[in-house]
Amino acid sequence: MFRQKKYLKQDPQYIFDFIDNHPFATFVLQGEELLATHIPVLIEGTPEKFQLYGHIAEANEQYKFLKDGLEALLIFHGAHGYVSSSWYKDINISTWDYSAVHVNVKLKLQTRAELEESLQKLIGRFEKDQKCPVHYQDLPKDMVEDHLPLITGFWCEPVKVQAIAKLHQGFEHDDLHSVTSHLEQREDPLSSELSKNIKREHGTDH
Template structure:
């Protein structure tokens, strides 16, 4: 990933929180060609020492290449959006603001018990805030028995982590205010989140 030095994120706490906040990742694995799947990925551990875990379907094209020790890439992406040059006080080049974390990993297949425990955690993570949550153990036993043989779970041990946040660092205050104003006025939910990210990164009050 290309990273201009001023956009690099090296803080472990930032990276850990980013992954937790953006769990829907792109999982890239090398087969006869590069293969990518979009899957929820959870993190276990702490900012200094963590594992990622996920699962894919047996009928996924990636499955045959899913082996202990295989190398893969997990891509986590935050809000992103186009910034028009017409929003600046002086003529400049239009750009795209975004944030992302790339984690190169080695894979280890989960046991059946580890897979079930991972699924329980996965469902609990996303169901806990629902009005009427349906947790993993609430599902019919027969349904689970039929579903489990169709998927495989795996651990991802990080070997290299790169993080970037390109959020108009170093721009004049007037331009920052104009950019965030236009993003706000768009009404688009992604642009609204991008506005918040820009404001937080640039410590705008």
């Protein structure tokens, strides 16, 4: 990952929370060519020592390359957006603000029991806020038995973690205010979230 020093994020708590809050990841591995899939990946443990886990369908082209010890890359994406130079007080270069975490990992395939436990946690995480949640144990047993053989779960042991948040560090208050105001005027969730991230980075989110 290309990271200028002023955009580096190295605080373990920041990285842990970022992954936890942005669990839909890009899963990249080397097959006969580079292969990527977009999947939910959950984190557990502590900021100082954590592991990740996910699963893919066996119909996925990546499946035949899965094995213990395989290196893969997980990319977690935050809000991002184009920033026009027309928003600055003085002429400048247009840019793109964003945040991301890259985690290089070693894979370990899950047993069936581990896969089922992972699925329970995954479904529980995203169903808990639903009005009428459907948890893993609510699924018909024959449906579970039909689908489990079609997916493979895996643990992801981090071997390298890199994080970046390019959020207009080094800019003056007037330009920051203009940037966040213009982002909010777009009235889309991604731009609104990016504006919040910029304000939070600069301590102006109150």
